[in-house]
Every structure is written in C-alpha cells, then in structure tokens.
Amino acid sequence: MTNHWIDLKNSDCILIMGSNAAENHPVSFKWVTEAMKKGAKLINVDPRFTRTSSKADFYTSLRSGTDIAFLGGMIKYIIENNKYFTEYVAEYTNAPFILSDTYGFKDGLFSGYDSTTRKYDKGMWAFDKDANGVPSKDRSLQDPRCVFQHLKQHYSRYDLDTVSAITGTPEEDLLKVYELYSETGAKGKAGTIMYAMGWTQHTVGVQNIRTMSIIQLLLGNMGVAGGGVNALRGESNVQGSTDHCILYHIWPGYLANPSTTWPTLDAYLSRRPKSNDPLSANWWQNEPKYMVSLLKSYFGTRARPENEFGYPWMPKLDAGKTYSWLDIFDEMYKGTIKGFFAWGQNPAASGANANKTRRALAKLDWLVNVNIFDNETCSFWKGPGMDPKTIKTEVFMLPCAVSVEKEGSITNSGRWMQWRYKAAEPPGDARPDGDIIMDLFKKVRYLYRRDANAVFPDPILNLKWDYTTSGAFDPHKVAKEINGYFLKDVTIGDKTFKRGELVPSFAFLQADGSTSSANWLYCNSYTSKGNMAARRTRERTGIGLNPEWAWCWPVNRRIIYNRASVDTYGKPWDPEHTVIQWDGAKWVGDVPDGGWPPMLNPDGTPNPKTKYPFIMKEEGYANIFGPGREDGPFPEHYEPLECPVEKNLLSGQLINPTAPIYGTEMDAYRTCDPRYPFVCTTFRVSEHWQTGVMTRWQPWLLEAQPQLFVEMSPELASLRGIQKGEKVIVESARGKIEAVAIVTHRFRPFKIQGNVIHEVGVPWHYGWVYPKDGGDSANLLTPSAGDPNTRIPESKAFMVNVRKM
C-alpha cells in the first residue's frame, strides 16, 4: 500500500474493486466503516455480489478480465468532464512531458513490437528532451504531443457503448461509478482504491493497477490521507516476503537481480538512467550504497573492493530468461529440476494448472515439504490419478513451528513491520524455520568444505553466517543485520559513528564497503534506539499515522509520496487531513518524502533547493505515461487468454501480445470454444485461507464452510437443469472438479457484444487430502499463462463448462 489500513478512515470515497475486502480482510472493514460514518461513499464493482457488496452504497458488476475497459472509461469521463485536479497533474505528474515521435499506438499495438519475440522495444516510448537533456514539458497540457493529449486520445475510444458491451456493465451504472468516484478530484477530497488478486491475477494484471494509478494521479489522490493505491495483500507476511525479495527477479529492497547482461558490479551499478534535472532526486542513484551494503552483509570481511565485494559469487539470471513460479513448474514438468523445497507452501493446490504441478512433482528425485499439516504437495504421490509404484520421488516432511511458536516480525499490507513474540512451544519435532535453515546451511557448508571437487564453492564458503545465539536461530541478530551496521569508525557530515554501531537510516549507507545492510529499505528499523518494530504506543489524536506503533518502511514514513499532499508552497491540499506541512523551516507531520523545502518560496519564486515529489522516478514526476512496463506505456484492454468473445471491440489484438504462454501438453487453452462456454473466476471466503492447509483441519471453520462450491446464476442453473445443493462438475481444458451448486442471483448473466455470457465462481480453499468429501483445488481449472511483467497466473478469468454429474 502507498498508504495504510487505518488511513482508510480518512477517505471520502472508497472503491473496492478487484478485491472483496469485507470477506478476506474483515478487520479492514472497521476502517471502511469509520470512513462511512463520516459520510464516505463505498463503491463496489465485482462480477459477483459479495459480503463487501452487501455494505456498499453502490454496487455493480463486470465480467472478469474487463477492468481496464471499465477504468479506461473512467479516465475518458474524468478528462472530458474536467474532473481532474489540474494543478496536481501539471506540477507533479509527467502529463506535461512531450513524447517523441517514435511513440505510437495503432490497432492494439504500441510502436516497437516484434511479433517473433513477442516483445516491445521500449526505447521507442521516449520523451523529447531539451538542450539540457531534460524532458520538454507543456504545463498547460495543450501541446498535441504531450502525454496528457496522448492519454486523452488513447481513452477517447473507451466510450460508454463500447465499455458496456465489453464489461457487461449497464451504461447507467458505469456513469454512476464514474460520477461518484471522480468527485474526489476536487481539492481537499480524497478517494482510495482497495484491490487485491481480482486485479493482479490476469495477463493484464499490472496494467489493471496502472489504470487505477493513472486515475489516482489525475484526481490528485496520491500522497494524500485517505488516498493512494492500496493492495490488500493475501497473506499476513507476504509484504515482508516481497520486501525481502523472495522472488526470482529482485534482491532485498527491490534491487534488480543481476543478469548476465551485467557481468561486473560496475556494469550493474551504472545501468540506471541518470537525470539531468537538478531538481530530480532520482533516489535510485543511491543504489550502489544499497547494493554494496547488501554484499557486505552476505560476505562480511571477505567482500572487498578488489573482488567487487563478492558480486562474482552471486548467481546471475541468464539474460532474457525468466525463472518465475510458472517457469519453475514448467521446467520441473520437463524433468530438468531434480530437487525441490516446498517451504511453507502447497503448490499442488495453490499454483495455476494444478494437474501440471502435480505431474511435475512426480518428475523430481526428491521433495522437501516444510509445513505444519499434511497437504496435497507432500502427499502428491498418493493423490487422485497417481500411481505410487511409478513415482520415484523421495519425499521428506519437516514439521515446522507456526507463527505463535516463534519470535520474529511480520510486515503487513501497510508496510508496517510488527514484532511478534513466542507464545507457545512447538509440538513434537516441529522447529522454527530459522533453525531448520541454520542446520541446512551448516551441513551444506560442511559438504562443500569437505569436497575437493565441489563446483564453485566460493558463494557458500564465503558467506558470513552469524545468526545464532547459543546454537539457536536468533531473529534479533537477523533483524539487526537487515537494518545494517557501520563496519568501521566513520564520520558522515557532522555525525561520527563507531564500528559495530547500528546504522540509523539508509541515508548513512555507503558504497565503499564501510557499511552493511541486508535490506536498505529496512535500515532504520533496528537502531541504537532499539527494536522499532516492537514499539506499541498508540496515537491518540490525528489522522491515524501512529508513528510510534511498530515501524514502517521507508524510515517510518506512513504515507509515501506525501510531498504531493501539499501545493508548491508546502501548504496541504486538505488542511483537515494534513499529512505534512512546511512550517517555514522544516516539514511537520509524517516523515516527509525527503526533507527538501517546498518548490516555491513564500514570495512565489522557485526554490533551487527543492526536489520534485516522486523521488523514486528518475525525472521526479509520477508516471501517467509509464514506459517501463513490458506491455505498454498506457494500459489497453485485451481479453483474457481464454475468453468468450471472438473479437476485442477496442482493437485487432484479442489478447495481451506480450503475455507468456507455456507449451507442454499440460498447457491446454480453449478460447471461444463451445465446449467451455462459461467464464469462471476463483475467489476466497472468510472461513478459509489460501489452499486450506491450516483451515481445513480446524473443525469450527470446516463446520461453517464444509465443502467446495460453485456459485452460478439461476439462469445458468436452469439452462443446465441444476438444483441448489446438487453436486456438479466444473471442467476446463486442464482439469475438473466436483462442487456443490450455490444458485444465486448474486451472479447475473452478462450481455456481452449482444450475447448472453454466463459467469461462475469457485473458491480455491479445498484439497483432496482432507476432508474426503470436501472437494479438490480450484487450481485444477486455472491456466498457466501469466502477466508479462510479473508472471502471476491468470487465475481470475478463464473458460469452463458446468454440468450435472
């Protein structure tokens, strides 16, 4: 989230779309309720009417996979009806930037597309620069070549007629949503979006969020209280795992994972674009300090300038190759992966195209599942359709402690790192993950030391590894390492630090090897003042920032981009919900997004000491035009990979032209196929969690929600002769499940391009292991095709058939 949970209460208009907040984040609804008590409107857009919808001031539905069409229509409405916050757009976004003539868009494709590689040459999406190498701008937003005019033209095609025919949303409902939400463009008003997997799990996932970011920027909702772009994370610590970058393409603190394109540290560190604008902070220019500090954390004294701080010992991605979740199971299915740690996860039920995953597991030599209960992954070999006699995989189950049986931290959706304590001993042989990792590493290192023929032992043998106390994993040692240390006595500015002292913030990290930090973003979380994540002082008055409760990144800044919450004089757009304000000498309120003074002096003259508010962007301006994404600088509606229509009303490109698609015999796709005529989506319910690995074993939860079900409209039920409560089959090109039919008008048929299209939905909490009559994973249906930027699978929109058993 750019903002945080409690900040929701400050909003004037909350849009819940691409998520079901009441269902899956019920505690967040406390804050939504607070906002509504103060007069905020709740708008909910969802293919089905959910528990969230039941509380909304206005609800409407859309066909799964058509969010860009819906929101594109809102962009058109905002521009045509002058609802945008002109000063904000002109001063803080790249709307005034002049685009070079190499940028173009025609019939669904942006300039620079190579149909063989199915990739874009993003260099074509460039800005015109002036004599100083700074992007040319027209702050009046009138120049036909400026981003704003291109934006207007791009979305002029998203008229109500077309959007309605694509989404199935009635035109009057579209208008109502657009009217209500765009009121937050007024100065002093804030609108927020609560989204989750309903937006991310598509082949256009990232562009879904980009569309909303554009809307939020047009309306001046970024950086303000009650605004922002707010992801409801699906797991209590997935934000933590994302920040520490347990994903193939990033290193802790969102540093890019080096590829073979950058064989040397210098090459890697010089790859970031520079800005010629002295007023752009271009914060990523500090990356060398973070990267070198990270390497010092890994390799300690062995990392030196002479050996590029150990950079050559770090694994590199092969240029142009991806190693995402979908890629792992693709390779595993092809037999190239011999061993697999399924650590605290259940891929046989959680990953798209579960049949492919289950068969892939059977190709392994060995599998280690670290988990708390039996599940479909560790028991894959005795699952439906499996013959144990033909499976050679050796499976090890390591029981582990749950979160309350060990000490550590979790980081929530709002970026708040909160320390947790041990409340109980783990049962039997169950051990905390940290201890399991300590033992694993010790053994691996021993084997490398002992074997004279070990291939490239340097990365293992050179690791600094001092995270235990009395032989046990010590989370405090790790937390401090993450924060970082001064490795020698050093003076920075007017401050002197001693060797071994904790670094107070990332502003003090160095690129010369004198500091370490295992995650620059978390530098400031564990300092000489103590464990900041363990603080528990509540704010008694204010907008809910709670600066002394736990700790958040970066440097405890609760609302990021908050320099955009003020005008160019440093005065808040909304004095009733002040985030920061300039008192003449400094910023007061939240931690400012950089301490530089406001853009204008009190007499209206420009202040050369200022910096633009969006400091993580190279030019310092928020991106309405976003040239960094794989599938285009402006979001464009494409149909899901499996869709119910033969043509895309907006262009000749039916699907995302850059979306990754896999090609084994297990990767079957059927689009516009009469055998699979209904749109299907997957979702969660309050009573269960993820694949149900924990919740299916809880009798009270299972009592409340005992079996896999499929929701469908009465019209579809009638079409198929299905009664409420009857078990039916839901099948896709990839697999099938049996589910109890819930016949409800909370799903209604959609009118799409003149035809009636039905949609159904299935929760993905069940698995064949337990209970026996509970049903299997909805992921047996979902496709292994993903977003081109993130490779997240398109679990939210695909085609199925539903029939009686």
Next chain:
Amino acid sequence: MEGKAFFIDTTLCIGCRACQIACKQWNQLPATKTENRGGFQNPEDLSFYTYKLVRFSEHRGDDGKPVWYFFPDQCRHCLEPPCKEIPEDPDAIIIDQLTGAVLYTDKLKKENSQDVRESCPYNIPRAEKGTGYMAKCTMCVDRVHNGLLPACVKTCPTGAMNFGDRGEMVALTKERLAEAKSKFPNAVVTGLEDVRVFYLLADEPSKYHEYAHATITPMGIDRKTALKRIARPLKELSREWQMLKGLAS
C-alpha cells in the same frame, strides 16, 4: 435490575461469522458434521452445540439489485423469559442477578424440552439428543462477571456487536436507528421493550429470519405459556387436594 444488553447493528455486519466461531471457541463446543446445502449458512440451525448462528438471506432491493442480509441469531435473554415458566422445577432456569442473563442448568434434564423450546417466541432453546440437557447462549456470564465482553462482541471486527448496561444499549440503539434511517428508510429495531438483545435491521424483520421479531406483544407472553401460568396454580391446588385427600383417608 438494569443488567446488561446486546445491541446488534446488522447494517454493519459483514457476515464474517467470527462471532459464531468465537462462541464455539470460548464455550469449547464441538463442531458438527455439515455439508454445503447450496448456501453459506452452516450449521443449518442452532443446536445443543451451536449457541450463535449467522443466518443468511438473499432478496432483491428496490433497484432490482441483490441484497444480502446477515442475522447473527442468539438467545434474547428476555426480561420475563417464557421458557422459565415451563419447568416444574423453578430452579431449572435461573436469571443472573448482575447481568439479567437467562441461564439453563442441568436440572432441565428432567423437564420437557419440547415444551421449553416451543415456549420461546424466538425458537432458541435446544436439547441434546438422548439426554434431555438443554443449552443456549449464556451471555458469557463468566466473562462478563470478570469484566470482559462476551466472546462474540469482543471478536466482531466491524462494531456490529455491542454490549453494555441495558440503559446504555437502549440509548445507543435509538441513536443508531436515527442515523440508519437516512440510508435505510425502512430501518427498524427489535426488542427494546422486553428483551436484552436489540437488532437494528435495514428492512422488515421477516426478510432476515422467521423469528427475528417475536410473535408476542411487548411485555406479553404467548398463549401456551399463559395457559401454563394459569394451569400451574390449579395443578398445585389439585396436588394439595390429593394430599389432603390422602391424609384424610
């Protein structure tokens, strides 16, 4: 005795069932085997093992769009509980002095559980199959006596569940009704006159649950109980008469 009361604001309820589960956990009640019968409500009904049940009902609003109502059902802890009049043993059902909670004891084993159940205008009391013991919501008297909120109230994430002194809850209910009317012109509240659980409903009670609103008049009792109340003195007279007859012969 003022005692305590619940105010349940169903306009804030999101049907998450944390209350239903918290009740099970606090009272360590077993889960029962259920199946999906084509909806979310489970178990199907209150039972000896289920004191709190969120009831789901779907309708269409005036605009033709769906509405989904959630009704967290529980014992109303009547000020003058009809069920208390049924048992022969006057101590089988007692009222807690501090809170006004209506509490069932094991003495109900000897009583007619069918009659007890039928006397309740809200269809709450349930018996254990085979033994005749009866159970229902206890208002978490053990928690309340120790300064804690009932489990369902403590856990509710949205503030739909409220609990406190009855006078306070009456005032809160009326305040919330007035606020709710601007969004829900048909909003009503139930139970202010004669029970300790007040519901704020956005629509007519029958749309939430058959027994959302009692079929008795305020401070009244139903016909069957009334008859039993009249019958009791006669029964006792008759017994006395038998005794006297016995002594005499």
